[in-house]
Amino acid sequence: MPDAPDIGDSAPVDPPTSRRDDSARRSPITGEGVTAIESQLRAMRTDAEQHLAHARAEFDQANERIKQRTGRDLIVATLIGVAIGVIVIASLIFVKWAFVLFAAGAMVLGVLEFSRALQNAGRRVDVVPQLVMGFVLLLSGFFLGAWVHWIAVLVAVVVVIVWRLVAQLFAADGRAPIDVIGDVLVAGFVQVYVPFLTSVAMIxxxxxxxxxxxxxFLILAVAADTGAYVSGLTFGRGGRHPMAPRISPKKTWEGFAGA
Structure with missing residues (x-):
């Protein structure tokens, strides 16, 4: 009679694989191994990171080129512009008198910048009386009405012109009469170009x-300035056709056309 097989001598048999173990190694949808799916996800993430890095590098290069041409950091300028815009619009809609303060600040910056540009071009501009009469125009436009405001405009122009003539008289530096006339005309023009136009918004x-x-009015001004900036940057590279080289070398006719 043959001997019964010895259980201890038989080959070991692996236990059956449970469904839970199988699902840990394979996707329930595609049946692919989890390791393969993880590899694909890592590859997709790496590819996306490379694309983002490439786009960021291109944006930084473009921003650097714009900064070299215009002297402005595009990102910083955009963030500052958006922040100021939100504050100004909120004050304009909800608290009118607060917007008068923003308008006064804009008027001061405009007068200072315009006066500095004219002074660099050889004109003599009296900044203090320009600012004082500018505040008079803003307040009269907002609080006193249109008729009183027109009288204030005439008074402001006369004051800055007389101030310039008296200052030139005391200077006695032998300035040519044609230059004195130019200074007088510029004095009146600064008052009309910056404070008067700002005071119209107050009316x-x-x-x-x-x-x-x-x-x-603000939306139109921002749109015109943006159009001029983009047009000048695109078509007026290198200052091909400057409008006023002695006053503002970076302003071109191409930018003016875009406005």
């Missing part, structure tokens, strides 16, 4: 629902 603001007129 609109003082009217019922006038904040919406001022908001439309």
């Amino acid at each position: 609109l603001l003082a009217q019922p629902r006038g904040e919406w007129w001022v908001l439309a």
Whole structure:
């Protein structure tokens, strides 16, 4: 009679694989191994990171080129512009008198920048009286109404012109008469170009629902400035056709066309 097989001598048999263990190694949808799926995900993430890095490098290069041409950091300028825009619009819609403060600040910066440019071109501009009369125009436009404002405009122009003549008289430096006439005309022009135009916005603001007129005015101004910036940057590279080289060398006719 043959001997029964010895259980201890038989080959070991692996236990059956449970469904839970099998699902840990394979995807329930595609049946692919989990390791393969993880590899694909890592490859996709690496590819996306490379694309983002490449796009960031291209953006940084473009921003650097713009900064070299215009002297502005595009990212910083955009963030500052957005922040100021939100604050200004909020004050314009909800608190009118607060917007007067922003308008006064803009007027001061405009007068200072314009006066400095004219002084660099050889003109003599009296900044202090320009600013004082500018504040008079802004306040009269917002609080006193249109008729009183027009009288204030005439007074402001006369004051800055007389101030320039008296200052030249006391200087007694032998300045040519043609240059003195130019200084006088510039004095009146600065007062009309910056404070007067700003005060017109104050007249609109003082009217019922006038904040919406001022908001439309600001939107048009921003759109025109943006169009001029993009057009000048694209078509006016290198200052091909400058408008006023002695006053503002970076302003070109190409940018003016874009406005």
